Amino acid sequence: MPQPSPSRPRVLATSALHPDAEALLKTSCELVLPADSSAENLRRSVGDADALIVRAKLPDDIFDHAPKLRACVRHGVGLDFIPVEAATRAGIPVANLPAANRQAVVEYIVAVAGLLARDLHRVAQAFRTEGWSSRTRFPGFELRGRTLGVVGCGGIGRAVAAAMQAAFGMRVLGHDPDFFDPSGIIQPVALDRLFAEADVITLHAPSTAQTRRIVDARRLAGIKPGAILINAARGDLIDDAALLDALDNGRLRAAALDVFEPEPLPADHPLHQHPALFLTPHIAGGSEESGRRMSVEAVEETLRILRGERPLTLVNPEIWDSYLRRHEGLAQQRTR
Structure with missing residues (x-):
């Protein structure tokens, strides 16, 4: 592999970027892609990197192996991929892209809510195996005037609430320890009340010690009978x-899962077998447009930090x- 020029910063991306983003980066930097994103390979690859663009979970000790690192940018929103406290101790700026895939996730939630409410995932399967007689088995329900529960009222949660309220006139309940909704669309409530009253529950909370397994047996026992659940946030919620x-006892009508713990979801995992589940492989935020937007914005943020902006x-x-x-000291050394 050719060695990078000393005058050009070396940027390690844990996975490939959109071609437009790669072209932008290569105007002033060397782009390095590891053979794979395993923890050991990332530790080896980061040693002479000036910046890191993150699309895979980093090992907790990654910054112990990165003496030159000056920037760490998340290609997306979730910060659970990055040991932020360790980066802070090492003096490395961390940036993320909270709005880059927002529209893609909103459209996924709206689409999946309609699919589950009308039982379209089960209708399609029954039609293939049973033929025309299956058309009356799954009448489903309409979303108009129903109650939406949003767990996690950050930018994506608020955008989902606005879209569902505008499209279907839904009443919106929300739960977030740091609740903020200047639009007034979301009514803040306790989490147990949200589960008891919502017909559609969508999860948009980060993965933290407080949110892991937030949807457990006790909370599901109190869910509104016949409700549907959507998770496009993190699998360990x-x-x-x-x-x-x-799902087996009928308390929950159906669920859509785009995220899992672990990922990739093993082929023999019990989730694959349940007919009331609609599963997708972590693609909610991955539209054609958002894929380009995230890569380009991640590169732009990386270049800003490397320039001292x-x-x-x-x-x-x-x-x-x-x-x-x-950074100013490093710049002076480079110009001597």
Whole structure:
């Protein structure tokens, strides 16, 4: 492999970027793609990198192996892929892209809510195996005037609420420890009340110690009978065994899962077998448009940081001043 020029920063991307983003990056940097995104390979590859663009989960000790690293940018939203506290201790700015895939996720939620409400996933399967007689088996229900429950009222959660309210006139309940909704569309409620009253529940919370298995057997026992559940956030928000039990006993009508714990979901996992589940392989935020947008914006944020410019979304702003002082020192060394 050719060695990068000392004058060009070396950027390691854990996975391939959109061609437009790669072209933009290569105007001023060397792009490096590892053979795979395993923890050991990332540790080896990051040693002489100046910046890191993250599309795969990083090992917790990644920054111990990155003496030159000056930027870490998430190709997406979720920060559970990055050990942010370790980056902060190492003085490395971390940025993410909270709005880059928002529209794609919103459209996925709207589409899947309609699919589950009308039982279209089961209708399609029954039609293939039973023929025309299957048309009366799954009448489904309409979303108009029903109640939507949004767990996690950040940018995506609020956008989903606005879309569902505008499209179907849904009443919207929301739960978030840091609730914020200037539109007034979402009524803040306790989580148990949301589960008891919502016909459609959609999860948009991050994966944290407080949210893991937030959908457990106790909470599902209190869910409104016949409700549907959608998870396009993180797989570990749901207790899979409790979910399957709620589907089996009929308390939960159906569920759509785009995220899992672990990922990829093993082929023999029990989730694959349940007819009331609609499963997709972590693609909610991955439209053609959002794929390009995330890659280009990740590169733009990387280049900003390498130039000593504050990124648009800085996750750990407390280290920025000290980073700038260090960056200025590095710049002076390069010009000597």
